[in-house]
Structures are given as C-alpha cells and as structure tokens.
Amino acid sequence: MTRVEVAIVGAGFAGIGVASALRRAGREDFVVLERAASVGGTWRDNTYPGIACDVPSHLYGFAAHPNPSWSGTYAKGAEIHRYLDRVVDAEGLRDRLRLNTTMRTAQWDAAHDVWRISTGSAPDADIIVADVLVLACGRLTEPTIPRISGLEQFPGPLFHSARWDHDADLAGARVGVVGTGASAVQIVPELARTAAHVTLFQRTPAWIVPRGGDAYSDADRARFAATPQALEALRVELYAEGEARFASRSGDSAAAAEAEAVARAHLARQVADPALRAALTPDYAFGCKRVLLSDEFYPAVASDAVTLVPEALAAVAGSVLIASDGSRHEVDALVLATGFASTRQPYAELVTGEGGVTLADHWSAGMTAFASTVVAGFPNLFVLNGPNASLGHSSSVLMIEEQAGYVTRVLDRRAGRVLRVDPAAERTYTDEIARAAASTRWMTGGCRNWYVDERSGRLALLWPGTVDAFRERLARADGSEFLPAPALEGSTA
Template sequence: MTVTSQGAARDRASAVEVDVAIVGAGFAGLGMATQLARRGRESFVVLERADAVGGTWRDNVYPGIACDIPAHLYSFSFRPPADWASRYPSGAEIRDYLEQTVADEGFADRIWLRTELRQAHWDDAEARWVIAAGGADGSERTVLARNLVLAVGRLSEPKIPRIDGLDGFPGQVVHTAAWHDAVAVDGARIGVVGTGASAVQVIPHLAETAEELVVFCRTPPYVVPREDRRYTEQERAALRDPEVAAEVRDRLLTEADAAFRQRLGLHPDIDEIRARARDHLLAQVADPVLREQLTPDYEIGCKRILLSDDFYPALQRPNVVFEPSALESVIESKATARSGRTYDLDVLVMATGFEAARPPAAVRVAGRGGRRLSEHWSSGMTSYASTVVSGFPNMFVLDGPNAALGHNSAIYMIETQLDYVLGALDYTAERGVRVLEVSAEAEEAYTREIDERSASTVWLTGCDSWYVDPESRRLTLLWPGTAASFRERNGTFDPAPFLTEPDKVRR
C-alpha cells in the first residue's frame, strides 16, 4: 500500500457516513435539511463554508438590502408564517427567519460551519460520494454520503469586472456582497459601479452621507414603483394565521405568474409594463438629458425589472453624478469612465453581480470516470428536471440550471425541487435502489425542451443578460415558463428516465 493510499484509508476510517450530504446553508440547503429532519428517515449533514447560515442573506448586508419579492411569497410554505413587518422584507428580517428555522427545526448540530467543500467524487465501487471538506484553520473532514445535494446557489461568488489599474487603487474597494462595517462612506467620494438590483438599493443610502457619489452606468435598468408599506398591527395579527398566510401566498404567486406573458413579448402585457416603467421615469426625472440617459434601449423584461421609489430621486441630489458609461480604468485615486470623464474617488463599490452562469463549485465535483461537473457544463449548465445531471449518480442540484425565475419567487421553485428530491429518496428506499442516475438521452431531451421554450422569450430576443450563458448563448439560469408550469413539469419524481442499480445487500 502506498503512502497516499494509506492516508486515504485513514481518512475513510475516521469519516462520517450519512445518507445525504448537503452543501450550502442558504434557503435551498436549509429547506432540504428541514424536510429531512422532519422525516427522520435519512441521516444528513450540511457543509457551510461561512461562519453562519443564511447564504445570500448572510453575505449581503449593504445599506438598504431588501427583497423585491413580497415576504409571504419569499418564505417557506411549510414553515409557520413569520411576523413580517412590511410587504417587502429587509435583508436582516430574512436572515433572522432562516436562523429561526434552524433553531425551531432542531438541526443546528448537523450544520458544519466554517467547513468548505474541497472535493467530492463518486466512488463507483462503493456507490457513494466521497467528500473532502475543511476549514480556513486547516482542519480536514471526510464525509461518505449515499446522496449529494448541491445547494450552493447562483449568488454566492461575487463578480468583479476587469478594470485596468483596479489593483492599484489606494482607497477601499468593496463588492456589495462583501460589505462590512469598516467601509468608510461618510463624507467620502464614492464610485458605484453598476445599476442592477443591488445598486438601486444601496445608491440612495450612500447618497445621503457621501461628499460626492458617482454612479457608473453601462446599461440603464427598467425601474417600476416599489410601493412598499408597513403592515398595521391588525394586518400582522391576521397574517400570523396559517390559512390567511397561505391564501395571500397563493394570490401573490398567481399575480406574479401573470407577468410571464410580458417575458413572451405578448401584447398588451409587455406594453403595459413598459408604459409603467416609462411613466415612473417621467414622473420622477424632470431633466430631459438625465431622463434620456436613464432610458433603456433594450426590451423590457430581458434584464431584471427593478423596484424602487428612491433610486431616481437619489440620482438628482446635488452631490450625485450620473456617469452614463462604464468605469474603464483607475490610476491611483482617479477613475476614468469610457466617456473619458475622470473622477477622484476614495471608495469604489462594486454592484456588479455574481458568477452565476458557471458556478465555481462545479470544478470541485467529479462524477463517473472522474469527469468534473465543470467539464460537463463547459458549454453551459444542463440537467434533467432542472435537478439531476447525467453522469453524476445520486446527486441533486438545487437552484441550479433553469431553476430560477425572472418574475416570481425563487423559494417556490426551491420547494418544487425539494419535493422532487424527496420523491427520489423515497423511490430508492422503497425499491432497494443504491444508484440512481438520469440517462444522457433524458438530459439531452430536456435541454432541447428548454431551448424550444426559451426561443421566443425576451431573454433570448431582447438583449444580452446574465441569465444567458456567455459562451453557448443558451438560457441556462431561468425556467422559461411560469412557476406553476415548473411544478407541473418537475414537481413529482418519475423514475422512467433513470438508470438504476439495486442495493446488493437487499438482493
């Protein structure tokens, strides 16, 4: 036996064996853990690289962070309704909700914090996943799992654009997803790069205290009124009733799904939402030059439609400069836009999104024959039922390929996937199946279905957005349909397209 194999043998001897290993403790991972804990059938652990749960809502703590989906739709239907203070929840409220979920459901001891996925590979002989995990302190742990659930999400790896000289900027550079208390914004000269969902929330708050705020805008967004409001005490009391909360959730879901007609470019739906955004701009921006600079030149709905009542007013403050071009270079403290205009800055805030189309975690997962998930997805993410991948047995991906929406709640989609995974686990247990792997043919057929559904949507016809894979030009992030159609298509596990291997012990 070689030294390497001796080390591997020792690692396996001290390994933790579970039925399910979950990677990620955001909404998807905690939802999966909640369902497994309630069933009490499968042993499980949750690997989380950070020091707390919450995922996106743990990492994003910039000023003004909030959700743009109503609270009663952006929460688990299987959890008692939370006492939301307003229609749209703040980031802190959502983080508290997730932390309370862990406490109430009683699985905190099965969450391994500060434990990052290093590598996961499928062991064909043992029919299980061998997972190497570790922490920043150098600790190493091995997990042997019959099933692997990747719940790393799409908004976990901040994206920093290539800007000449950025590394030499003497001031602070911070991505909105890495905000911290030491960011010195009061009285500072601040540059914000980007005008997406995070930017429209943080800009009004930074504008209140900055000496000067420069907003670098490559592409102006469509913005509609947010119209948030706080609930009265009577409303809050009524909404704590599970039946009332469920009725509100169902109504909100149906109303949001109706907006999918806009994404198909259907009239009058797309005309109405375009007019709403145009009227909002006209009502809030009087200066014709600024209004023209803020008018998008692409089809509405292709990029995320943003909700804000204070973004446009913030841009018109005397200490705010709207720069209608991208930040191109930095020389010491001087930032130069594509227009050629330059600005002296102390702080650069990157509201530039995430590496969503190509999840970095994919390079750490190897399926049959050692083929990495990143290689399988080299031409863009693909799957079957938006949850399983050919060549990666007993593995489930939550909030991954074609499992998000541009018009409705991600939590509803996650719950649909949870039902699918639980159905698969039930099937393998009842039938004595130790290996469950979707066929390549089924994945290819599903991919063709996605492409056909996507062809007529604004995401492929209206502009270039982060929803589309940068190389294949396929729509890989969004489900090209309604939330209800996703559940109808993918909410129930069907064993027909799977290759199975029986459990040798039970034969």
C-alpha cells in the first residue's frame, strides 16, 4: 500500500500540468499513475500518418515551458510527445511517475476520509491511499467503434485511427476510411499518396478552412532560443488570435459569415467538380461541428486516388463495404476514423463517491461539475479536461493550466478538511453554462456534434466562452462552492 496526499491519474497534458503546478506550489506528496508505458496521452496513442496539431505550436504548450525548437507553425504528433517527456524531466516529475499502472477502481472511504485506488488485479492488491484524487484521464482516450453488421468478419487489416497498426502494409492496397473528421482529413492525403486507392465514407461533411503555416528555419529556432521575449510575444499574439476566433466558432453572425465565406472559397478553389463540391458542402451552420484545417484534404478527395462515398457505412460483407445507399466497394484494409467516447467518459464507471454512487451514475444525464473541475458527492476529487473544459477556438492546454491553478488554490485553502461540493453550486454553474450556450451554433446550428450530450441535450464538453472568461470565472470561486465542514462532536461553536 502507498499513502500520498494527492494521486493523479493520467500523464498527458492534464496530468503533467497539474503535477507541475503542485510541485511549483510546494506540494511534493503526490504520485502520477499512467496505464501506458510512457507519458503523452493523446500524442502517445495517436501515431497515424500525417498526425499533427491544429493549434499553433507556440500556443500548444505550457506557459512555463516555451519550446523554441518546434519544427513549424503546427507541431507534428511525435514532437509533441517528445515535448511532454522533456517537461517531465524539467519539472523533476520522473520519480513521481508510475507507468504501466492502471486505475482499476477508486472508492471514497468515508470512514477514513480518503480515496482508495486499486491498481492491481486482486481486490486488495496494489492499493494507493490518497487524501485527494485528480482525474486527468483525457476526454479522447477510448475509440468509438461503430456497430456495423459484418464488421468483425472483415478479412483484412482493420483498426481505429487512434490504434494505428504499423505492421499493416497499406502501400498498394485498396483502403477504406470511415469518417471525415479531424483525424481523417490528415490521414486521407497521406494514404492517397501510397495506397492503390482510398474509398472514403462521409456521413457528414465538415467546414474546412485553409491551414497555412510554414516550417520554422534553423534561423527562426535560433532566434527564439536566443530571445525568449520574441517567443513570448509570439505566444501573446497567438493567444489574441485564438480569443478573437471565438466569435466565428460560437455564432456571432458577422464573424461566422466571414469565416464561412473563407471556407466556401477554399472549397471552390480546390474542388472543381460541382457535384463533388456539393457533396463536400455542409448543410449546417459554420461552427456547429469542429472546424477543420487542411490544405491537402480537398485536393486528395478530388484526385483519382480517392472515391468519396457521401453516405454512412451500413454493412460489411467480407471485403465488400456497403454504404447506406446500397453502393458496394471492395477494399483490402479498413481504417475507422470514427472518434471517441467523449460525453460518456469510461473512467467514470471506475470511480465511486459517497453513498456508493459512481461518477457514471452522477453523470447519467450528462457530465456536470462546478468550475468544470469539482463534482458534488465526490469529496476531494478534481476532474481535468472534463465537463465544459474543452475549447472550440483555441488551445486546450490553456484550460488545463487554469484548472491546475484552481486545484492548487483550493488545496492551499483546504487546511486538512474534506472538500464536499455544494450540489446547489454545481447546479448553478451548470445553469450558467446552459444559458451561455443556448444561443451558440453548437446548440442551434442544425448539426449533431460530439460537444452535446444526447442524454441531456446540454453542451457537455465545450466551455461556451473565451479563455479569459474561464480564468475570470475560476478566479471568482472563493471556496463557497464547498459545504461548511461539520462541527466537531461536543463543540459549542
């Protein structure tokens, strides 16, 4: 058994971010549990061809750890993975990591006011006892595999984009790709270069805007390394650009119309065939679904190397893929770029709070939390990258840093007491989110997106505001979100 003040589950951006914040705040008694063999989260797990960030690299990193060595405007997945590994060493977190350690269960022990976290196969083996539990498990960790008749009997290589099979030789093969989201727009151009042919199944087209961006030269990187103020100025500029982008993503009419015009012009420039262009044009409002960035997707789809099937994949018969319109397409390999379980977090079933209620039970009608971070009925628990903590317009790392700051402030005020969220505070915060989200394109844009939980109809993933607004909202949390500590027996207070 291990006894610590804080147990952190997950060693991606969120886990590393909160561990770093704790250490800088003078807290040393913590451990970071990671089920995989290395840190990195999303950027460790996703290794598909062409993977890169769609947020500018100098904004997609911790403020305390600027990286003058990014290869270009948009960092590639492998270098983000390496960046996180370097941050672990820079923050001295290596000795706090427990790799290849999976949280099997986490239960609140009311008799002793601690969390008991099981990491072994036996019920009483490998127990970690912690005063505080931080879930930094990520929101895009468990791939969604569609239920399609015959899929399991497909005879060739079959895998999700987040579990890329590098042993599968797709060069010269006929490859089917299901999905046209953020991963697919990066994968398809890469496959089009080497596969015999790509058949792309599109259920819903995406709004796509030019990616742009350049590789940084050796001189650029040397200048960033020699003049940290230049790097900081660039980050400030990128931050301001991101905040300004909120208007077009959330539904400001003028900003959205301007951004949509850019997307339509981009499509018109790159796809000459009017029928194909029509199939690639969304019928919902700009910003309702995630806006994608690519300069290569449209040319690939318009080429002879790719066939667009503007229908969902309905069935699989051996090596033949059958679309919902009945068309049949024979392939040798199949890639599922079908997203993740975003609104129903898998870890929620493993966490049991007061009264034997699991986090999944509490979130059965949709994820909720006060400050997007603490949950009623789950004492001394913090969730990063959870309810309404994602962004549709800028870097998610900015939100993680704000949440990590909130965690350290709350712990500094804790003074050994058990932190129980007032259910009324959680409801009030949830209502605030609903009011702010009501008029946004995510709710009114006429699409089905992964930001909204179908069980509740609420915006469950995104913060419906700017990063500045999130920072200000968390700054207003003064501790009144927690119930008063019960009076000690015999006290006359």
